[in-house]
Amino acid sequence: MAGHIQDRWYKTELDANDKAVRVKTERFGIGLRYRARYIGPDGTEKSKSFPDRQKRAAEQWLVKTRADMERGEYIDPKAGRTTFQQYAERWLAAQTSDIATRSAVESQVRLHAFPYIGARPLASFQPEHIRAWSRALEDALPASSYRRIIFGNVSAVFTAAVDDRLILKNPCRAESVKAPKPAPGRVRPWAAARVFAVRDQLPERFQAMADLGGGCGLRQGEIFGLPVDEVGFTTGWVHVGFQVKLVRGRLLFAPPKGGKLRDVPLPGEVARVLKAHMKSCPPAEVTLPWISPDGPLVTKSLIFTSTEAKPLRRSDFNRNVWKPALVGAGVLPKPKPGQQPRSSREDGMHALRHFYASVLLDAGENIKALSAYLGHSDPGFTLRTYTHLMPSSEGRTRKAVDAVYRAPRKATRTPDGPQTAQ
Numbered sequence: 001m002a003g004h005i006q007d008r009w010y011k012t013e014l015d016a017n018d019k020a021v022r023v024k025t026e027r028f029g030i031g032l033r034y035r036a037r038y039i040g041p042d043g044t045e046k047s048k049s050f051p052d053r054q055k056r057a058a059e060q061w062l063v064k065t066r067a068d069m070e071r072g073e074y075i076d077p078k079a080g081r082t083t084f085q086q087y088a089e090r091w092l093a094a095q096t097s098d099i100a101t102r103s104a105v106e107s108q109v110r111l112h113a114f115p116y117i118g119a120r121p122l123a124s125f126q127p128e129h130i131r132a133w134s135r136a137l138e139d140a141l142p143a144s145s146y147r148r149i150i151f152g153n154v155s156a157v158f159t160a161a162v163d164d165r166l167i168l169k170n171p172c173r174a175e176s177v178k179a180p181k182p183a184p185g186r187v188r189p190w191a192a193a194r195v196f197a198v199r200d201q202l203p204e205r206f207q208a209m210a211d212l213g214g215g216c217g218l219r220q221g222e223i224f225g226l227p228v229d230e231v232g233f234t235t236g237w238v239h240v241g242f243q244v245k246l247v248r249g250r251l252l253f254a255p256p257k258g259g260k261l262r263d264v265p266l267p268g269e270v271a272r273v274l275k276a277h278m279k280s281c282p283p284a285e286v287t288l289p290w291i292s293p294d295g296p297l298v299t300k301s302l303i304f305t306s307t308e309a310k311p312l313r314r315s316d317f318n319r320n321v322w323k324p325a326l327v328g329a330g331v332l333p334k335p336k337p338g339q340q341p342r343s344s345r346e347d348g349m350h351a352l353r354h355f356y357a358s359v360l361l362d363a364g365e366n367i368k369a370l371s372a373y374l375g376h377s378d379p380g381f382t383l384r385t386y387t388h389l390m391p392s393s394e395g396r397t398r399k400a401v402d403a404v405y406r407a408p409r410k411a412t413r414t415p416d417g418p419q420t421a422q
Contacts, residue, residue, distance in 0.1 A: 003038030003062045005055060034058045038065060040076060048077060079166040080123020085114050087122060087166065088157045099292045100247045100254060108150045109157070112137060117154075122167050125158075127174035134180070143345070147180040155179075186388050189358035190351050194331065201328035206321055208277035209304060212238075213352025214359075215270040217374050220349040221245055222256055224312045227300040228283045233271055238264045240375065242300065244288070244311050251311050252289040253298050260375040274303065284309035322349060357382075361389045 009028045015021050032049035036058040040046045050058040068074040088109055095102050116133045117125075134151065141147050155172035162170055171177065199210035212218045212226070221243035230239045241261050245254045255261060284305045289295040306312055323341045326332040332341045353374065360370050367390075371382035 003036065003066065005058050005062065006035040006037055007033060007055075008035060009033050009052075036062045036065075038062060041069065041074060042076075046077065073168065075123075075165055075168055077123075079164075081121050082166060083119055083121055084125075084157070085118030087161055088113070088118070091157050091160050098254065098259070100245050103247050105153050109153055112140070112150050113154050122158075122161055125167070125171045127171050127177050130171045130174070130177045134177070138180070144180045145182065145345075148182060151179050187354050187357075187385060188346070189354040189389065192355075194329065195352065195355055197329035198325050198331060201325035203321065205277075205281045205307070206304065208273050209349075210352060211270045211273045213349055214355045215267050216264045217353050217356035218264070219243065219257065219353065219375075220314060220317075223349075224302075224304060224314070224317075225253060225300070226303050228278070228303060229301070231271075231274060231303070232266065233275065236266050236268075236271075238266045240264060246314060248293055250289070250293045251313060252291065252293060252295065253300065254291050256375050258375070258377050260377055262372060262375050264373050278303060286311050318348070354386075357386050358389050361386060 008031075009025060010022045011025050012020050013023050033052040034050040034055050035047050036050065037045060037047045048058075048061060050061075065074065092102070092106050092109065095105070097105075113133070116136055117129060120129065133154075134147075137147050137150065141150075151172065155170060158167070158170040158172055161167050172179070195210060195214050199207050199214075202210060209223050212223050213220070216238055218226070218238075218240060222240050224244040225242040226238075226240075227242060230241060232238065239261070240256050240263070242253055243256055244251055246252075247254075283301045283303050285299055286302045286305060286309075287297050287299040288311060290298045302311065304312060319340070323332070326344070326347055327334050327341050331347055332344055335341050357370060357374065360373070367383050367386075368379050370386070371379040374382060376382045
């Protein structure tokens with residue numbers, strides 16, 4: 001890297017005797033005196049100016065810049081002037097995840113990051129700025145799990161900026177910066193009595209939803225988007241290939257979460273309930289865009305629709321159908337007149353999937369099969385989520401020994417009462 005220090009207050013000229021002499025320039029005494037200049041990796045000239053009596057500092061900066069280039073740690077000074085919002089918008093536009101995920105991430109960043117840190121240049125970020133933003137986020141959003149998602153998205157933007165050589169380090173990963181903690185506590189599945197109590201409180205046309213959630217482990221959107229032709233009443237399997245999602249204010253058909261198509265066993269009791277439901281509430285033809293609001297139209301005969309034979313909208317269903325059922329079953333307290341039932345994320349329809357997982361694990365099903373039925377991409381995630389529900393080795397030991405000891409007792413019992421083992 002060729003580089004030099006330019007003194008903008010003096011220049012060298014030849015006098016009448018062709019002797020080089022220093023003379024003052026038009027800029028003498030005005031502005032920054034020294035300019036350190038060099039050629040960057042892209043072949044263009046870069047520079048940084050320093051005040052009078054700071055020539056030594058300019059030389060040191062030039063030496064450091066040369067060393068950074070040799071180590072591969074060079075960052076263009078102009079690159080860091082890009083604001084967080086300017087770069088994040090480019091980052092969002094380049095994402096390749098499904099449109100619903102992109103829309104959610106964009107909404108989170110625009111609502112909860114841009115107003116706080118959007119105008120700050122990337123190179124100016126220090127850990128203290130992230131700590132201050134995280135504290136403001138805590139005041140605005142009480143849900144730690146949601147804050148953690150937003151924090152992760154912002155950190156991903158900074159990581160991309162590091163990869164693109166705009167900044168050297170991700171301030172979100174500084175030792176003094178703490179990401180919002182995960183939601184505390186383990187999954188506590190509902191008891192069967194609660195599942196059936198909530199089911200009984202649902203309107204008749206929606207009761208079979210509880211059976212699909214608790215008996216097949218389907219997600220809410222997958223239940224909303226379940227077509228008749230995906231249910232194998234004769235084969236005993238349900239193919240999960242669709243869900244109804246809300247993207248940019250419009251309902252559409254999309255593959256299941258993560259594009260994880262799967263087949264789930266259809267228990268006989270669930271099949272019986274679904275047949276009865278379809279007899280009393282015939283399926284309705286629904287046409288929606290595929291994957292994106294401007295995608296091709298797809299028509300499916302859906303098992304569950306509104307009373308107007310329209311696709312179900314998650315927010316409306318939760319507010320007008322699911323929450324009242326929770327109140328009716330005693331899961332949530334009855335709200336005061338004019339108020340809505342209190343928020344309770346752990347009691348959403350996802351609780352039916354947890355119930356399904358607990359039933360299968362209690363019956364001895366293995367984690368790999370459960371993970372496939374739930375549509376998880378990683379069995380390790382399933383194990384981490386539900387490991388505390390798996391029968392322990394000591395529990396199996398007790399059951400095995402108890403079974404051995406109960407056998408002779410049963411064999412030696414008389415009508416007069418229980419006897420001791422012989």
